[in-house]
Amino acid sequence: MQQEDDLRGLAKTADFMRGVSVLFLAVHLYWFCYGTLAEAG
Structure with missing residues (x-):
């Protein structure tokens, strides 16, 4: 029982x-790719 817990x-x-980690990846991509994303609209 202890092992299952x-x-x-x-x-x-x-x-x-x-x-x-997924949240960190999303923030990282937003932070470093903001210029490209802003140009793309």
């Missing part, structure tokens, strides 16, 4: 980190 907690942590 550990795996569930690890999965939640991995999902959270995945979400944070």
Whole structure:
């Protein structure tokens, strides 16, 4: 039972980190590609 709880907690942590990394990637692309995106409209 303890091992299942550990795996569930690890999965939640991995999902959270995945979400944070996607958000960080979106902010990074916006920050460094703003000029190109502004020219494209």
